[in-house]
Amino acid sequence: MISAFVAGVVAGYGVAIPVGAIGALLISLTARTSLRVGAAAALGVATADGLYALAAVLGGAALAKVIEPVADPMRWAAAIVLAGLAIKTVVDARKQSQRKEVTARSAYFGLLGLTVLNPATIIYFGALVLGMQADVVPDLVHGMVFVLGALLASASWQLLLAGSGSLVGRVLTGSRGRLVTALVSSGVIIVLAVRLVAG
Template identity: 35%
Template sequence: MCHGRVRETRRVLVEILLSAGAGVVAGLGVAMPLGAIGALLLREGLVNGFRVAASAATGVAIVDTAYCAVAALVGATFAPLVESHRGAFLIVSGLVILAIGVRLLVMAVRRRTAQAAAAEPTDPFAAFLRFVGLTAINPLTLLYFVALAGAITTHSTWPIGPVVFVVAVGASSLAWQFVLATVGSLFGRSLSARATEIIGIVASILIVALGGMVAVSGVTLG
């Protein structure tokens, strides 16, 4: 009886460790590729500093965690449904990113005057909400987690496995988003105001380009 309990405890611990490891890899896998969200986050740190960028990073990680939790509940059941509407999702998200990039570009150009610079929205909560919305409209994030969470729930024999997986995803995503926020803010702190303005304009142009590419890819799929 005692040996059976020990074996069962070891099995649970191994499953927890495997779920945690898979969650860390999954969280970094969705966070590390530098797409539109990563570029926006770097720009946020560069232009508005770490405090605002950290709030934005938290918003991204919360959506990643929420998507992962939903995916862990449904597994791969709804993957075909989301996949069948991928083109439409990409078009909508691409247009939203494009619009935000244009707005940031206009603001970056206007930062040359003190009045326009003061009008730059630097409220951390506003940045948090903006990045929650941006991350939430990315259908590829949901598809990614549906596929991975389906695998982890299929191979998990204890309810704690999916919970550990979701927590590890959120923690690793948050850690990487904070890395981007820190890098952006450090570069912004070391550069002159003029250089920051120029890089802000270039970053905004890249975001516009990324939004256009996402929208075009959605049209191609459609």
Template identity: 30%
Template sequence: MSASLAGMHPLADALALGLLAGLALALPVGPVALLVVSAGLTRGFRVAAGAALGVAAVDAAYAGLAVTVGGRLAAALDGHLPLVRTAAALALLGVAAHGLRRTLATPSAAERAAVLPATVLPATARPELAQSARAFGRFVALTAVNPLTALAVASIAVALGPHLAGPARFAFVLGVAAASAAWQLVLAAAGSVLRARLGPRARTAVSLAGHACVVVLAAVIALG
């Protein structure tokens, strides 16, 4: 690997490694991925896109830590893993409870309007930007305490940290961000496609199933 990075195009090599690492972080279907799909299903693509970019931002930040702090990050996480697991499980349970309550609640007039085509709604009835920003913040916090992401980045730190220096680190982090954002946006789009094609009862059933899976995964994380 070090020989590859020492070749004619070290920045391109680092970018390619970042893309592969970003896909390795993003592709496994876990609780956060399920919640991104659920956001697209229940809130539409624009809000889900905010959530997707929040996940990608944390993946990129963790990648930056991985290539600068390296093995020290892995050691620090290993020493506090029970606390990280507990915090992650509680965060996931909170998000799942909020999602289940929202799914089961009787839709308000504003929520009923949200499922209408955007072309028939006035601009004041579509605060997607604010909702997207809130989704971004929620998913930044949720992904930051997810031990699965943290442990995956710690592994990357041990493997790649010593082989990346200077501008190559920036190229690597850029690759991670691009790959993670691309995949998370695919999940957001998948949820929004289901939103458009499924009826209200089917959307409710899928959303309930997704949040129930998050509850199960929270229990698995808490139990180690």
């Protein structure tokens, strides 16, 4: 059981720690809104990672084969959504209305949906689970412990990113600071969105 949990923690950090477009969006969102909204968004990302870990345990290899043919359209969809969010971020920051519009609920479901569009996550978890099926995840109970470890690891990392976004937000409290944060983060998100479809 412990080895399954540790394997889940390692897998969760493995998929969460590389800060890509989702991480940049999470930090930027928290900086412009509040820690409460950022934490909700962070838990949305972690939920998606946990769902993908669960899908991998329940049938990762088969699911990865189903997703692989549509991986490119999913990447394009994620890139388009990210680019749209980057543009909306700048527009909202210029209007200075984003602070009022984003709720914890919308942040949670928004980041959950966006993270689900990342086909690499299920392929990553599927390959991991397939590779260690016999030793670490021999049955459903061990599989659920693996999923719990992955979920907790992802949640802790995403909440750390949200916390760092909150610190940035406190430093840049003025409207000009929020606009600069929005412009920089939108630029980073667009670059990462382009890399998503280019790679």
